[in-house]
Amino acid sequence: MPEGHTLHRLAGVHQELFAGAAVRVSSPQGRFASSAALLDGALFERAEAHGKHLFHRYAGDRVVHVHLGLYGTFTETELPASEPRGQVRMRVVGRTHFADLRGPTRCELLTPDEVTAVRDRLGPDPLRTDAEPERAWARISKSRTSIAALLMDQKVLSGVGNVYRAEVLFRHGIPPMTAGRDLGRERWELVWDDLAALMADGVKVGRIDTVRPEHLPEATGRAPRQDRHGGEVYVYRRAGMPCLICGDEVVTEDLAARNLYWCPTCQTA
Template identity: 90%
Template sequence: MPEGHTLHRLAGVHQELFAGTRVRVSSPQGRFASSAAELDGAVFERAEAHGKHLFHRYGADRVVHVHLGLYGTFTENELPVTEPRGQVRMRVVGPTHFTDLRGPTRCELITPEEVAAVRDRLGPDPLRADADPERAWARISKSRTSIAALLMDQKVLAGVGNVYRAEVLFRHGIPPMTPGRDLGRERWELIWADLVELMADGVKVGRIDTVRPEHLPEVTGRAPRQDRHGGEVYTYRRAGMPCLICGDEIATSSLAARNLYWCPTCQAS
């Protein structure tokens, strides 16, 4: 599932391509057809993201809410428009480009009040200027749940997924099963600040890189990571491989139906 940086990156792209222009909206697949017809010819005011949710705003009272889920994707293309390929749920055509949405978990036309309800259910997003990390800390500091599970709970913290969860815990030497209430405020503040920086870099470059400069392949002489997710990471999808710092084997287990990765040596206490 795409993590929060992907949605913020998409919001930035759509803002640049469509904001302030009158757009054509359609649903070649047909599942969004009535809402698309209502929006067709309207002015695309702005795009924004909160966690893993994307919002396209049209006027004062119409918002398209998109959650990509596991399989959703947007593709952006220059004009002229081409025949749809695959099951295109929503197509937005602007002055110079068009974008096609395929396979989302949600693509729905909602009101600003419904947007507020969605956002009220989400925790603070490290990529938003209006984020309040105190809201997340208030829940974490009272919880017996592991910090690994809490970081993935979108009601606690919005936008963090499996990669950022594993990597930020490694970067700060935190055992993933540490109860939230045992984490300590200082370590929470380090986690938050690191997520803000790492996820902002993810928006900029379009991939997740978490390895510090001194551990990069060009410095250590190791082979670059070969993985469809791209990016240089310490533990994610590296189960059974040597830790880039201590050399011990990266461990994995299942937590809340997701794979968890960590170094038992570097994250021992």
Template identity: 80%
Template sequence: MPEGHTLHRLAGVHGELFAGHEVEVSSPQGRFAGSASALSGAVFEKAEAHGKHLFHFYGDDRVVHVHLGLYGTFTEAELPVLEPRGQVRMRVVGPTHWTDLRGPTSCELLTAEEADAVRGKLGPDPLRADADPERAWQRISRSRSSVAALLMDQKILAGVGNVYRAEVLFRHGIEPMTPGRSLGRERWELIWSDLVELMADGVRVGRIDTVRDEHLPEVTGRAPRQDRHGGEVYVYRRAGMPCLVCGTEIRTGDLVGRKLYWCPTCQAG
């Protein structure tokens, strides 16, 4: 599932391509046809992201809410438009570019009030200027659940996925099963500020890089990471490989239906 930086990056792209212009909206697949017809010809006002959710704002109190889920993707291209390929849920055509949405978990037309209600169920997003990390801390500091599980709960913290979760815990030497109420405010504030910086970098470059300069391949002489997710990381999807810092074998396990990765030495607690 795409992590929050991907949605913020999409919001920036869509805002640049379509904001302030009348757009044509259609649903080649048909599942969004009624809403698309109501929107076509309207002015695309802006795009915003909150966590793993994307919002397209139109006039007259209309907002398209998209949650990509596991399989959703947007593809953008310059005009002219091409015949739809695959199951295109929503197509948006602007003055110079067009984008197709395929396979989302959600693609729905909402009022502004309904969109606010969706956002109201989400925790603070480290990539939003209006985020209040204290809201997340109040939930975490009272919880017996592991910090690894809490960081992935979108009602507590929006936008953090499996990669950022594993990497930020490693970067701060935190044992993943540490109860939230045992974390401590100082470590929480370090986690939050690190997520703000790491995720903003993800928006800029379009991939997740979490390895500090002194551990990069060009410094240590190791081979660059070869993985379809791209980016240099410490523990994510490195089970059985040596830790880049101490050499201990990286471990993996299951937690709340997702893979967890950690170094038992660097994150000994």
């Protein structure tokens, strides 16, 4: 599932391509046809993201809410628009480009009040300037749940997925099963600041890189990572491989139906 930086990157691209002009909106697949008809020809005001949720705001207080889920994709292509390929849920055509949405978990037309209700269910997003990290800490500091599970709970913290979860815990030497209430305020603030910086870099470059300069392939002489996700990481999807710091084996186990990765040597109590 795309993590928060992907949705913020999409919001930035769509803001640049479509904002400030009337756009054509359609649903070649048909599942969004009635809502698309209400938006067709309307002014695209702005695009924004909150966690893993994307919002297209149109004139007349109309908002398209998109959640990509596991399989959703948005592709942007220069005009002229080609015939739709595959199951295109929504197509947005602007002045120079068109964007096709395929396979989302959610694609729905909402009122501003309904958008507020969606956002109220989400925790603070490290990539938003209006984020309130104290809201997340208030829940984490009272919880017996592991910090690994809390970081993935979108009601606690919004936008963090499996990669950022594993990597930020490693970078701060935190055992993933540490209870939230045992984390400590100082460590939480370091985790929040690090997530904000790492995810902001992900927005810029379009991939997740978490390895510090002194541990990169060009500094250590090791081979670059070969993975479809791209990016240099410490532990994510490296189970059975040597830790880049201590050389011991990275391990994995299931936590809430997701694979958790960590180094038992570097991440000790």
